[in-house]
Amino acid sequence: MKEFIKRCLHSSVKVKMIAVVVIFTTAAFAFHSYQAKSTATGQRAGNLTPIVDAYSIKRNDMVRQIELSGQTVPESQVNITAKYSGKITQVNVNLGDQVTPGQLLVMQDTKDVDATLAQNEAALRQATADAIASDVSFDTSYQKAQSDYQLSVSEYQRYKTLYGVGGVSKEALDKQEQQMAAAKSTLDSYTKQIVGGSAASVASKQAASDKERGVIDSLQIQKNDMIMRAPRAGVIGFRQAEVGMMAQPGQELLSIVDNSNIYVDCAVSEQDIGQIAMGTSVSISLESLGKSYTGRVIYISPAMDPKTQTFTVRMSLDNRDDSIKTGMFARTDINVVLRQQTLFVPKEAVVSLNGTNRVFVIDDRNQVSERTVQLGLRNDKYVEILSGVNEGEKVAVTNLSRIKAGMNVKTNDVSQ
Known part of the structure; x- marks a missing residue:
């Protein structure tokens, strides 16, 4: 009898323990489900208020940046060539030598x-x-x-x-x-x-x-032509003349490079040449030196090169130094004012559909309204607005597919 009572008591304890485990598991599952539901509900609630980047419209100069590439060129480079056939009897200069006008460079045999x-x-x-x-x-x-x-x-x-x-x-x-x-x-x-x-x-x-x-x-x-003299001052940048060799008519023997002034020549396309004016300020980067220089436009070619279908623009450097050599690769940025004191917005702010251009305007209460706008000039980042918006208003730049008129949004200001 005692053994039976012990067995019953032992079974009761087991049942109680199982019941406690079941209750705890049920409670944990219910709490987890509640949390997941709350999170999903919160996410759905957040989706009702999109976050967009907003651009404040201000009247300013609309500028376009024209990026060009070219190379440095010297003040002058004169090639000394043989005009007549004849043996070379004297070569009085070496590579890198500085020469002055009238200096004797090369002489051919003049006995005949x-x-x-x-x-x-x-x-x-x-x-x-x-x-x-x-x-x-x-x-x-x-x-x-x-x-x-x-x-x-x-x-x-x-x-x-x-x-x-x-x-x-x-x-x-x-x-x-x-x-x-x-x-x-x-x-x-x-x-x-x-x-x-x-x-x-x-x-x-x-x-x-x-x-x-x-x-x-x-x-x-x-x-006299067989006695070659320096036509101007400079440095010998090329030499292909030795005593005893036979020079042929038209053969280049020497080259004189005058680096007293260094310029940058760039090829400009037809669509950009009309926006560049004489005296325009430029920023010039020489990648081989890791330096940037300021300069200005001093020459615009009057006609297109028929071979390259481009125009040549020459720029002078304001603060050149002796480390700049002829033929260095250069990058140039030219800022051109397309329109002074006008209204413009980022290109991403404009939605075009069936020939109609629209923007989403955000008021002081962060409520969205849709406006039809008339566009003007464009540059790489912005588009001019001729009508449809006013100075001081804000337009949505991102998340345009998720917003519509009458909706409230949250904004991040991206104005410059």
């Missing part, structure tokens, strides 16, 4: 030119002497013809007078008249040779002399 010059100088002297001799000979003959004619006229007049008094025969008078005519013909022959104050024979000799002089001048120019 010197020999030809000597021959033509002798031919010039001979031609000059022939011209002088011809001039003296013609002048002497011309003066004699004039004298002979004057004498024959006098003789004819004397014979005519004698014939009138019977002192000479008609035959003698006719003979004297023939002599006068012959003298006149000789004089006319010399007179007709005179053109521009000189006789034709003399002019021919003088032309031969002038021709020889022209040949000499041409040879002298050739000799």
Whole structure:
């Protein structure tokens, strides 16, 4: 009997323990369900009030930033090329040497030119002497013809007078008249040779002399071209000339780079060139140096390059230094004012549908209203609003798909 009572008591304790476990588990499950339901309810309640970024509309200059790339260019770069074929006998500069105007750089062998010059100088002297001799000979003959004619006229007049008094025969008078005519013909022959104050024979000799002089001048120019001098100051940036080598016409031997001023040349598209003006301030970045410089536009090409279909814009640097070299890659930002003191909003704030542009305006109570707007100019980030909104109003920029007119929203100000 006692054993039975013990068994019953033991079973009762087990039942009580199981009951406690069941009650605790049920309570935990009910609490978890309540929490999940509360969270879901809270989430649904939060979804009724979207959070949007709001932009406050202010009247300001609408600016567009034009990003360009180009490279640095020197004040000048002059290539020294051979004009004539010839062996190089002197090279007086090395890479990196500073040169001054007129400095002797390269000399070619001029022996052949010197020999030809000597021959033509002798031919010039001979031609000059022939011209002088011809001039003296013609002048002497011309003066004699004039004298002979004057004498024959006098003789004819004397014979005519004698014939009138019977002192000479008609035959003698006719003979004297023939002599006068012959003298006149000789004089006319010399007179007709005179053109521009000189006789034709003399002019021919003088032309031969002038021709020889022209040949000499041409040879002298050739000799000077074979003695190459620096046309301006600068630094030798290229050298492909050695003593003993044969230079060919058109071959580049040296290059003189003048870095006294450094510029940046950029290629600009047709759609951007009209917005860049002379004197526009620019910001120039040289990535190889890790430095930025300020500058301004000093040149805009008047015509498009037919090969690249772009225009060239040159900019000068305000604060250049000696670390800048020719040919460095450069990036340039040009800020262009599209419209002064106008209203504009971020592009994301505008909803376009069926040709109608709209924005969502948020009032002081954070209530949304829908407005139809007329758009104007655009830049990379903003679009101009010509009508439909007023200065000081706020428009929604994000979450536009979840808001509609009459709805209340929460806002984050993203105005600049």
